[in-house]
Every structure is written in C-alpha cells, then in structure tokens.
Amino acid sequence: MSYSIESITESMGARRVGSVPATIDWLLTDSRSLSFPEETLFFALTTKRNDGARYIPDLYARGVRNFVVSEESYRDIESGKLKPTANDQSPVVNYLIVPNPLKALQKLAEQHRGKFQIPVIGITGSNGKTIVKEWLHQLISPERAIVRSPRSYNSQIGVPLSVWQMNEQSELAIFEAGISEPGEMRALQNIIKPTIGILTNIGGAHQENFFSLQEKCMEKLVLFKNCDVVIYNGDDEFISNCVAKSMLSAREIAWSRKDMERPLYISKVEKKEECTVISYRYLDMDNTFTLPFIDDASIENSLNCLAACLYLMLPAEKITERMAKLEPVAMRLEVKEGKNGCLLINDSYNSDLGSLDIALNFLYRRSLVNGLKRTLVLSDILETGQNTPTLYRQVAQLVNSRGIERIIGVGNEIATCAARFDVEKSFYPDTNTLIRAIERGELRLENEIILIKGARKFGFDALTEVLEKKVHETILEVNLGAMIANLNSYRSRLKPEAKTVCMVKASAYGAGSYEIAKTLQEHHVDYLAVAVADEGSELRKAGITASIIIMNPEMTAFKTMFDYKLEPEVYSFHLLEALIKEAEKEGITNFPIHVKVDTGMHRLGFAPEDMPRLIERLKGQNAVIPRSVFSHFVGSDAPQFDAFTRQQIVNFEKASMELQNAFPHKILRHICNSAGIERFPGAQFDMVRLGIGLYGVNPVDNSIMNNVSTLRTTILQIRDVPGEDTVGYSRKGHLSRPSRIAAIPIGYADGLNRHLGNGHAYCLVNGQKAPYVGNICMDVCMIDVTDIDCKEGDMVEIFGDHLPITVLSDILETIPYEILTSVSTRVKRVYYQD
Numbered sequence: 001m002s003y004s005i006e007s008i009t010e011s012m013g014a015r016r017v018g019s020v021p022a023t024i025d026w027l028l029t030d031s032r033s034l035s036f037p038e039e040t041l042f043f044a045l046t047t048k049r050n051d052g053a054r055y056i057p058d059l060y061a062r063g064v065r066n067f068v069v070s071e072e073s074y075r076d077i078e079s080g081k082l083k084p085t086a087n088d089q090s091p092v093v094n095y096l097i098v099p100n101p102l103k104a105l106q107k108l109a110e111q112h113r114g115k116f117q118i119p120v121i122g123i124t125g126s127n128g129k130t131i132v133k134e135w136l137h138q139l140i141s142p143e144r145a146i147v148r149s150p151r152s153y154n155s156q157i158g159v160p161l162s163v164w165q166m167n168e169q170s171e172l173a174i175f176e177a178g179i180s181e182p183g184e185m186r187a188l189q190n191i192i193k194p195t196i197g198i199l200t201n202i203g204g205a206h207q208e209n210f211f212s213l214q215e216k217c218m219e220k221l222v223l224f225k226n227c228d229v230v231i232y233n234g235d236d237e238f239i240s241n242c243v244a245k246s247m248l249s250a251r252e253i254a255w256s257r258k259d260m261e262r263p264l265y266i267s268k269v270e271k272k273e274e275c276t277v278i279s280y281r282y283l284d285m286d287n288t289f290t291l292p293f294i295d296d297a298s299i300e301n302s303l304n305c306l307a308a309c310l311y312l313m314l315p316a317e318k319i320t321e322r323m324a325k326l327e328p329v330a331m332r333l334e335v336k337e338g339k340n341g342c343l344l345i346n347d348s349y350n351s352d353l354g355s356l357d358i359a360l361n362f363l364y365r366r367s368l369v370n371g372l373k374r375t376l377v378l379s380d381i382l383e384t385g386q387n388t389p390t391l392y393r394q395v396a397q398l399v400n401s402r403g404i405e406r407i408i409g410v411g412n413e414i415a416t417c418a419a420r421f422d423v424e425k426s427f428y429p430d431t432n433t434l435i436r437a438i439e440r441g442e443l444r445l446e447n448e449i450i451l452i453k454g455a456r457k458f459g460f461d462a463l464t465e466v467l468e469k470k471v472h473e474t475i476l477e478v479n480l481g482a483m484i485a486n487l488n489s490y491r492s493r494l495k496p497e498a499k500t501v502c503m504v505k506a507s508a509y510g511a512g513s514y515e516i517a518k519t520l521q522e523h524h525v526d527y528l529a530v531a532v533a534d535e536g537s538e539l540r541k542a543g544i545t546a547s548i549i550i551m552n553p554e555m556t557a558f559k560t561m562f563d564y565k566l567e568p569e570v571y572s573f574h575l576l577e578a579l580i581k582e583a584e585k586e587g588i589t590n591f592p593i594h595v596k597v598d599t600g601m602h603r604l605g606f607a608p609e610d611m612p613r614l615i616e617r618l619k620g621q622n623a624v625i626p627r628s629v630f631s632h633f634v635g636s637d638a639p640q641f642d643a644f645t646r647q648q649i650v651n652f653e654k655a656s657m658e659l660q661n662a663f664p665h666k667i668l669r670h671i672c673n674s675a676g677i678e679r680f681p682g683a684q685f686d687m688v689r690l691g692i693g694l695y696g697v698n699p700v701d702n703s704i705m706n707n708v709s710t711l712r713t714t715i716l717q718i719r720d721v722p723g724e725d726t727v728g729y730s731r732k733g734h735l736s737r738p739s740r741i742a743a744i745p746i747g748y749a750d751g752l753n754r755h756l757g758n759g760h761a762y763c764l765v766n767g768q769k770a771p772y773v774g775n776i777c778m779d780v781c782m783i784d785v786t787d788i789d790c791k792e793g794d795m796v797e798i799f800g801d802h803l804p805i806t807v808l809s810d811i812l813e814t815i816p817y818e819i820l821t822s823v824s825t826r827v828k829r830v831y832y833q834d
Contacts, residue, residue: 512829
C-alpha cells in the first residue's frame with residue numbers, strides 16, 4: 001500500500017522539513033536492503049553499536065529522498081556533519097523529525113495495522129516460531145492470500161517492517177514476535193494485534209534478562225491480550241499454569257496427547273522410519289495425517305499448525321494432504337573447500353545449544369561421506385541465562401555424542417571449562433589470536449572437516465576467509481584510480497537521472513571483485529552485477545552493502561540470494577516458478593527481481609509476446625516483485641549491426657512499457673552496455689550497464705582508455721643455453737643462437753594461454769620485448785632475454801600499462817574479456833590508486 005508523505009508525517013506526529021512530493025511504499029532500516037529508492041522512507045535508527053543517520057549521505061547518493069531522523073541527528077545534518085550534497089547544491093530532501101525513530105516506525109506500523117479486519121496469527125515462544133509460521137503458510141496459502149514475517153523478522157524492528165507488508169489483497173497475516181527483555185512485548189502486541197495466538201514453547205533462549213522462566217512466559221503471553229483464541233501444548237504444565245495466571249479472555253485450544261476432554265486430542269503418535277503418523281480428534285471427528293519428519297520438535301510444531309488450521313476451518317482432507325508434503329525450513333549452514341584438504345562448514349550466524357546440536361549432526365553426517373577428522377571451532381555461547389559450568393557440561397555432552405575429535409574454543413568463558421572436553425583441544429581469547437596462531441603455523445588444520453560455529457560478535461567470517469586464503473608469487477596490479485576515471489568518463493555521457501550498473505562478475509573481469517566493488521560503492525554506483533550467487537555472497541561477507549544483481553542465478557542458490565539480499569535476473573517461466581516457490585517456502589515477500597527480455601540475442605530472456613502471461617503471473621503472487629526490466633544488445637559496438645540494434649531498442653521499448661504499465665511502482669529499464677552508451681545515447685532509458693569499458697578497454701575500437709590491470713611477475717632464474725639445445729617440454733623451444741633464457745613463475749594455471757608460447761607472443765623485461773620460448777608450462781614459462789640487460793628478481797610485464805592487453809587478444813584472435821577473466825584466483829591482486 002502506498003501513503004503520501006503528508007499522511008505518514010501526520011501518522012507519526014513528525015515535524016517535516018522539506019517539501020519534496022513523495023509517495024511511500026517501502027520502509028527501510030538497513031541500507032543494504034535498498035531496492036526502490038524513489039518510494040523508500042529510511043528510518044535512521046540508533047542502536048548500541050551504530051547510528052543509522054551516518055548512512056544518509058550514501059542513501060541520498062543512491063536515490064533516497066525521505067528520511068526519519070531524531071532531533072539530535074537533524075542537528076548534525078544542519079551542521080553539515082551528515083548533510084548529503086548534490087553537485088555542490090543543497091539537496092532536495094524530506095526530513096521527518098521525531099523524538100525516537102524506532103518508536104515512530106512502530107507507531108506507523110500500528111496505524112497501518114488498524115486498516116485491516118482480517119485474521120492475524122501472532123506466534124511467540126522460545127523455539128519453533130519460524131517453522132510454525134512457514135508450515136502454516138504451506139498449509140493454508142492455497143486457500144488464502146497470506147502476508148507473513150520475512151524469515152525471522154520478530155524483533156522490535158522486524159515486526160513493524162513485517163506488518164507494513166499488509167495490503168488490500170491480504171486475507172490472512174502470520175507474524176512472529178520475539179523478545180529478549182521485560183517490557184518489550186507490549187509494543188509488539190500493539191503492532192500485531194493478533195486475533196489468533198500460538199505459543200510454541202518456553203525454553204532457555206534469551207533468558208539472561210529475565211528473573212525466571214515464569215517471568216519470561218508471562219511477558220510472552222502479553223501478545224495474546226486481545227486474541228479470540230490461543231493455541232498451546234496443554235500437556236505442558238508450566239505453560240498451562242502461566243496461561244491460567246495471565247487471565248486471558250480468549251478461547252483456548254490447548255491440544256493434548258493425554259486428556260481426551262481437550263478440544264483437540266492427539267490420540268496416537270506413531271514414529272516410523274522416515275515419517276510420523278498422527279491421529280487426532282477435534283469436535284468429535286477423528287482424522288489422521290502423516291508428517292514427513294520424526295523428531296519431537298517437528299511433531300510439536302505440526303500440532304500447533306494443526307490446531308490453527310482446524311480453527312480456520314481448513315478441511316481435514318486438505319490438512320492430511322498438505323501435512324504429508326511439508327518441506328523443512330532451510331538451514332543456514334554453508335559448506336566450502338578449505339586449505340590443506342579441509343572442508344569448512346560455516347555456521348557463524350548464531351550460537352545456542354539447539355542450533356549447535358543441528359550443526360553438529362550436519363557435521364557428523366558429512367564426515368561419514370569423506371572420512372575427515374571432525375573438528376569444532378566454537379565461540380562462547382552468549383545470552384543463555386545458564387551458569388557457565390552447567391552450559392559447557394551440556395556442550396561437552398553434545399561434542400562427545402557427535403564424535404568430535406578436536407575442539408578449538410574462542411572466548412574467555414569456554415576456556416574456563418576446558419577440562420570438560422576430553423578430546424584434542426586448544427583455546428584462544430579472541431578470533432584475532434586464533435587467526436594469528438594459524439598464520440604462524442602454531443595451529444595446523446589439515447584433512448579435517450571443520451564446523452565454524454560462533455556468535456556474530458566473534459567475527460568468524462574473518463576466520464573462514466583465512467582458512468580459504470590462496471597466495472601466489474605472480475601479481476595482478478589493479479589501478480583503482482584508472483577504473484574510476486573510466487567510470488567518470490562514461491558518466492559524463494549520461495543524462496543526469498540515469499543510473500549505473502557496474503559489472504563485477506568473473507572476479508570483476510579478473511581484477512578482484514571485493515576491492516573493485518568497494519571502490520565502486522564508494523563512488524555511489526547504483527548497482528553491482530555478478531554472474532552467480534556465490535560471487536554476491538562473498539561480496540556481502542566482505543562488507544559490500546550496495547545492491548547486487550545476479551545475472552545467471554542457479555536454482556540451487558536461491559537460499560544464498562535470500563540470505564544475502566542478492567537480486568536475481570529472471571529470464572524464463574521455469575526459473576520464475578522455482579524462485580516463487582522457494583521464496584514462499586522461506587517466508588520471503590516482495591523480493592526484487594530483474595526481468596530479462598530477449599529482443600534479438602536469442603540467448604536467455606522472455607519473448608516480448610510473453611509479457612501478458614508474465615504480468616498475470618507476477619500479479620498473482622507477492623513473493624517477488626520486478627525491480628527492473630532489461631535486454632542485451634547483440635552488436636552495439638559495430639556499425640554494420642546498427643539497423644538491428646535500433647530494432648532491438650524498438651522491441652525493448654514496447655515490451656518494457658507493457659510491463660511498467662501493469663504495475664504502480666517504478667520499474668527501471670536498461671539495455672545499453674558500454675558500447676551502447678557511446679553509440680546509442682538515446683537508448684539510456686533509466687539505467688545503463690558498464691562492463692569492459694569500466695576496465696579500460698573501449699569496446700568500439702578496442703583502444704585502451706585508462707588501463708586498470710597489469711599482470712606482472714619476476715625472473716626466477718637465468719641460464720645460458722647453447723644454440724643447439726632446446727627449451728621446455730617436447731623440445732619445442734628451438735634456439736637459433738646461444739641464448740640467455742629466463743624462467744618466470746607464471747603458467748597456464750595462472751591464465752597465461754599456451755598458444756602464446758613458442759615465439760607467438762612476448763612479454764616486457766625492463767621495457768624490452770622478451771619472446772616466450774618453448775611450451776608454456778602449468779606454473780612456469782621461459783623467455784628469451786639474450787639482448788636484454790636484466791638479472792634474477794627483475795620485474796616482467798605480461799600485459800598492462802606498457803603492453804596493452806589487446807596485443808595478446810589480437811594474437812590469440814579473441815577478445816580482451818577472455819584474457820582478463822583467465823587470470824587465476826591464485827594470482828595475488830595488489831590494489832593502488834595513482
């Protein structure tokens with residue numbers, strides 16, 4: 001739903017500074033999640049660790065014009081400390097000034113919730129909230145249009161953002177509510193106002209700030225103050241007593257496996273090898289369903305779902321049919337290859353006993369396949385409310401039960417309990433100390449499957465990066481200043497409102513994606529684009545917050561895209577359906593996608609005549625939303641294809657406007673690549689895509705603009721070789737005279753094409769041409785330096801400032817792209833700005 005900036009100002013009781021006309025569709029608290037700047041209202045929240053106001057200049061540069069700020073932050077803006085600028089002019093912005101931006105966000109969500117008279121399910125408890133929510137969606141969504149919390153958005157910030165998603169099409173809402181301190185649930189109850197309440201269970205998670213479990217349970221029950229019905233496990237005496245003390249006026253569906261008088265009686269639970277058969281009686285009717293899980297937690301979660309479905313009058317036969325097809329909620333474990341024959345399982349998202357048990361089970365099953373030694377890297381487990389000895393006694397029991405052979409502890413608390421672990425062990429006060437021990441060789445990890453499990457504050461992503469690190473002598477020098485000069489050169493040809501997508505796929509055309517992306521982000525490009533999700537996730541882990549497009553999304557990587565907010569290209573109905581299904585399974589709504597139209601390339605894309613069907617499908621769901629529509633030029637760099645290119649523009653104009661006219665929000669349109677920017681300036685539309693031109697090669701005439709990448713190595717050894725001898729494998733290097741032959745540490749495994757050998761090409765030694773002699777080997781090649789004054793250790797230029805990459809591409813009868821992207825990841829990148 002859309003609101004005018006005036007109505008939002010009034011709803012929050014804000015003081016408005018600025019008079020920019022605006023319609024707001026999207027609320028934003030995390031700058032990394034920006035997708036639709038034109039219709040976004042950013043709340044500059046202040047937390048213990050961060051101040052959202054510091055992101056205002058960056059968001060302004062990315063197109064956001066509406067901000068909610070505190071009085072203190074606005075004073076910083078007025079003083080110039082945080083004020084964004086636009087071409088050295090005062091920016092045109094709406095500031096909504098409030099005493100507390102978080103309270104304003106919650107108040108706005110309350111006002112929005114008040115516009116709907118539909119069933120709203122509120123779910124709280126210590127564990128299982130997300131699973132119950134997602135399973136309810138799987139069970140009920142065929143009948144009703146459901147809006148629900150994205151992932152586990154159950155906090156003081158997440159709940160209002162979830163409720164904001166309610167719209168005119170919503171027929172049922174399902175929201176999670178989580179708390180960590182007394183007094184928090186009142187605010188969430190005012191926002192959610194559930195009509196149906198589900199209490200999953202009460203356990204030790206986030207117990208630290210509560211005097212007792214009863215205090216925490218009573219706080220959670222505040223959510224159900226005005227509910228029509230409350231669902232919970234009636235066999236749990238503790239919960240039942242708390243519900244009785246809370247004096248809720250709601251009807252209760254306290255399901256039971258013991259009491260036949262309960263409205264929902266579970267008469268039989270029969271676990272089989274891979275499923276559980278559950279029989280139940282509700283309103284004097286007996287039925288049975290099969291659950292495709294056998295663990296106790298899943299059984300309890302399914303019974304909470306059963307009660308809600310029965311209350312909402314979902315027919316028993318449909319419950320039976322859909323329970324059998326329930327899918328597991330995705331886990332956050334990542335598996336990667338490590339150094340020295342190791343396999344890494346990265347689960348550094350959180351750390352508690354429940355998730356540790358799941359991760360250890362995953363580790364154990366993986367180790368059975370590859371036979372590697374089982375190692376656990378574990379940080380202190382925080383915020384459990386348990387005393388340290390008791391907590392780590394339980395951890396030691398889990399470690400023992402899963403056959404862990406080695407534990408590496410990080411943190412002061414786990415170290416005090418070292419004696420409890422009867423396995424190979426070592427302990428470190430913090431992550432940096434552990435990393436130093438690995439880098440110095442004091443701690444050796446070899447042929448091990450390593451679970452890296454820690455709370456976020458320990459920064460285990462840095463540890464994972466070290467365990468994956470690759471080094472090599474040969475270096476690729478990357479001139480970041482030259483790249484920015486190329487960016488600005490193209491920007492100078494754009495109309496002021498045109499946005500820019502910069503290609504950083506294939507490791508930024510070989511230059512190294514992180515440093516390139518970081519630099520581009522600092523220069524406020526609107527989008528980055530990579531080929532596959534893994535490239536995007538690595539950028540996110542490295543701290544890149546700019547919007548990222550995935551140009552070749554793989555169906556196995558949807559979870560990665562959701563986790564790291566990576567926006568996929570969608571080019572077919574098959575891909576679209578798979579993406580929608582996975583998004584709905586994950587609890588994702590309004591996930592931005594980029595629609596590709598085939599206007600003549602005939603590689604990937606929807607045909608223009610597919611637009612009506614595509615529009616109908618997109619309007620029939622709320623999992624994804626088109627952020628942009630685009631196409632690819634076939635030959636914009638070549639005059640002989642100009643007629644074809646102009647027809648592509650006509651085809652794209654028609655198809656893209658058909659899509660835009662079907663939706664009220666702004667859908668960005670783009671077709672121009674680097675050559676198109678130069679040769680077809682009238683086709684800039686809303687956005688352009690910069691590829692090879694960014695990296696210094698003019699695609700129109702193959703000239704070098706500002707050279708970005710220089711591949712260098714050094715001379716390892718020089719030897720005198722008689723004229724009658726040969727050099728290299730298969731004796732291919734025939735000499736015509738006694739020669740000085742230098743060996744350099746670069747080969748085809750580094751990206752030096754074998755076809756350059758045997759005198760077909762040359763490199764530069766001290767500015768002079770040194771031909772390649774004989775076959776290029778995997779890791780080394782030989783060059784003739786007979787007439788060059790040089791010594792061992794001297795620098796060798798393979799391509800770069802003095803030897804244009806186009807010389808090599810012309811010799812190989814290929815394009816510069818291939819040369820650049822062939823440079824191996826084992827080649828060290830060195831970055832500088834001239």
